[in-house]
Amino acid sequence: MFLQNFNLIIFIVLIILGYSAGSLAEKRHYRSIIKRERQLLKMAVVTAEGSFPPGHVKSSTLVSGSAVISIDYFKRLLAILRNIFGGRVKSYESLIDRARREAILRMKESARKQGADMVINMRLETSTIGRNANRRNSVGSVEAIAYGTAIIRNN
Amino acid sequence: MIMTNVNTVPGKKIVEHFGIVQGSTVRAKHVGRDFMASLKNLVGGELKGYTELLQDSRKEAMQRMEEQARQMGANAVVNIRFATSSVAQGAAELFAYGTAVRVE
Amino acid sequence: MKFTPKQLDGNVNVSSTHPLIELLWLLGGLALLVGLFFFIFGATTDWAVARTPIKVETWIGELALDEFPSKENPPLEKRLQALLDKLPADSVLHQYKFRVFLVDSDEVNAIALPGGNIVVYSGLLKILTSENELAMVLAHELGHFAHRDHLRSLGRGLGLAVVTTLLFGEGSSASSLVSKTLLTFQAQYSQTQEAAADRFGLDLLVKRYGHAGGATDLFASLAKNPGEKFPYLLASHPHPEERISALIQQIKDKNYLVKNTLPWKHNIIPR
Numbered sequence: 168m169f170l171q172n173f174n175l176i177i178f179i180v181l182i183i184l185g186y187s188a189g190s191l192a193e194k195r196h197y198r199s200i201i202k203r204e205r206q207l208l209k210m211a212v213v214t215a216e217g218s219f220p221p222g223h224v225k226s227s228t229l230v231s232g233s234a235v236i237s238i239d240y241f242k243r244l245l246a247i248l249r250n251i252f253g254g255r256v257k258s259y260e261s262l263i264d265r266a267r268r269e270a271i272l273r274m275k276e277s278a279r280k281q282g283a284d285m286v287i288n289m290r291l292e293t294s295t296i297g298r299n300a301n302r303r304n305s306v307g308s309v310e311a312i313a314y315g316t317a318i319i320r321n322n
Numbered sequence: 323m324i325m326t327n328v329n330t331v332p333g334k335k336i337v338e339h340f341g342i343v344q345g346s347t348v349r350a351k352h353v354g355r356d357f358m359a360s361l362k363n364l365v366g367g368e369l370k371g372y373t374e375l376l377q378d379s380r381k382e383a384m385q386r387m388e389e390q391a392r393q394m395g396a397n398a399v400v401n402i403r404f405a406t407s408s409v410a411q412g413a414a415e416l417f418a419y420g421t422a423v424r425v426e
Numbered sequence: 427m428k429f430t431p432k433q434l435d436g437n438v439n440v441s442s443t444h445p446l447i448e449l450l451w452l453l454g455g456l457a458l459l460v461g462l463f464f465f466i467f468g469a470t471t472d473w474a475v476a477r478t479p480i481k482v483e484t485w486i487g488e489l490a491l492d493e494f495p496s497k498e499n500p501p502l503e504k505r506l507q508a509l510l511d512k513l514p515a516d517s518v519l520h521q522y523k524f525r526v527f528l529v530d531s532d533e534v535n536a537i538a539l540p541g542g543n544i545v546v547y548s549g550l551l552k553i554l555t556s557e558n559e560l561a562m563v564l565a566h567e568l569g570h571f572a573h574r575d576h577l578r579s580l581g582r583g584l585g586l587a588v589v590t591t592l593l594f595g596e597g598s599s600a601s602s603l604v605s606k607t608l609l610t611f612q613a614q615y616s617q618t619q620e621a622a623a624d625r626f627g628l629d630l631l632v633k634r635y636g637h638a639g640g641a642t643d644l645f646a647s648l649a650k651n652p653g654e655k656f657p658y659l660l661a662s663h664p665h666p667e668e669r670i671s672a673l674i675q676q677i678k679d680k681n682y683l684v685k686n687t688l689p690w691k692h693n694i695i696p697r
Contacts, residue, residue, distance in 0.1 A: 214419060251600055252350075259415070262409075263439075291405065390438050
């Protein structure tokens with residue numbers, strides 16, 4: 168009997184820990200993302216292929232950025248509950264959003280370092296890493312990778 | 323809002339561009355659909371429940387992307403790409419991204 | 427081509443619902459769903475149990491008995507027979523072939539196993555102080571058999587386990603979450619079963635000795651070190667103090683007399 172109680176208490180403690188630590192980390196991450204987006208706003212990123220007049224481009228290179236964001240216990244619980252009832256898994260939305268924006272920012276950063284002011288033909292891929300997402304006790308984590316061609320112009 | 327998956331909007335000229343817009347949605351199936359699907363595994367045929375689920379997801383992802391483009395002041399989104407992945411047990415994420423532009 | 431970047435304020439890709447509110451809704455829904463299933467399985471089981479012959483229970487009982495190293499104990503069985511003799515002729519208990527086993531262990535416990543087998547631990551016998559107390563314990567166990575408690579809880583637990591496995595697959599995280607919710611319902615149900623067995627036991631005790639003396643003595647000794655009431659929320663038995671007050675209430679309602687108890691004869695534990 169007391170073993171059952173013990174398991175339940177551990178469960179509740181983990182959830183509270185996951186929720187508090189998780190939302191703290193998320194808020195902090197979003198603040199950092201918004202700040203860096205503002206800084207790198209001037210760098211143009213498009214999914215289209217650009218066309219450039221001859222002589223304008225000094226060089227071009229492939230740039231990429233990636234990020235892996237992990238889930239917390241609270242989000243996992245919400246996802247499992249959603250799996251029973253269906254519908255939008257809101258807890259994962261912020262996770263993926265952060266991972267992708269972070270990946271794009273890192274790609275922009277990498278392009279800026281090379282002296283480029285534009286990235287064309289950007290592509291985004293998302294996947295899950297970590298233990299198999301279908302197995303029990305799996306730790307979910309989302310990986311996003313953004314890559315494109317950075318254009319360094321002749322001035 | 324005009325949407326294309328080529329570099330331009332055919333027949334129009336792009337005058338301004340605003341950067342990347344993205345829309346994504348994560349949807350989980352519920353146990354009812356799961357159960358029907360496992361029954362369908364015996365007889366075969368289209369899994370209408372899942373098809374509906376993916377259609378709704380795609381619509382929602384595109385709506386969110388459109389909304390973001392509108393907030394930026396664009397009237398078209400070009401070079402749209404779709405991607406999908408499974409991020410949680412029993413849930414699939416669908417997202418659409420493209421370049422927000424203004425055409426005339 | 428002009429480039430006009432713009433930093434957006436909101437975030438279209440994240441819903442604005444507060445996660446705690448979402449958790450509340452989902453957990454509420456889960457509790458409702460599990461409760462509903464528990465109720466349905468409960469009703470189905472209760473209907474089926476009334477129609478299940480004792481032979482089925484005896485068959486299950488033989489499987490359970492192999493777990494306990496024990497020997498049949500004639501002095502205890504004599505006391506049990508004295509109780510059985512006081513039952514009305516149409517009682518379902520007469521269809522059982524009862525056996526009482528003694529386990530040498532310091533644990534203070536007595537268990538009713540399906541099929542008419544009662545296991546008593548010697549630790550329990552060591553703290554008894556009267557024949558009436560022992561009769562109360564045996565009568566309580568008889569109460570479980572009279573109400574067919576084993577089949578009832580088996581049906582409820584198994585039924586839900588089968589449905590969960592069917593819907594979620596084996597060992598998925600969703601099924602472990604559902605079984606955690608199930609624990610609460612099962613614990614409460616077990617407590618009502620125990621209380622009902624207490625009531626049956628008291629009535630049978632009075633039929634045997636003519637009075638209700640000794641009914642609460644065992645719980646009183648257990649209640650000396652009961653611990654907090656909180657762990658008993660999820661326990662299979664009610665808190666000892668609750669059991670005592672329920673028995674006292676029953677004694678008052680039925681106007682039972684309370685006389686002195688008989689000291690008990692120590693011829694049970696083989697030396």
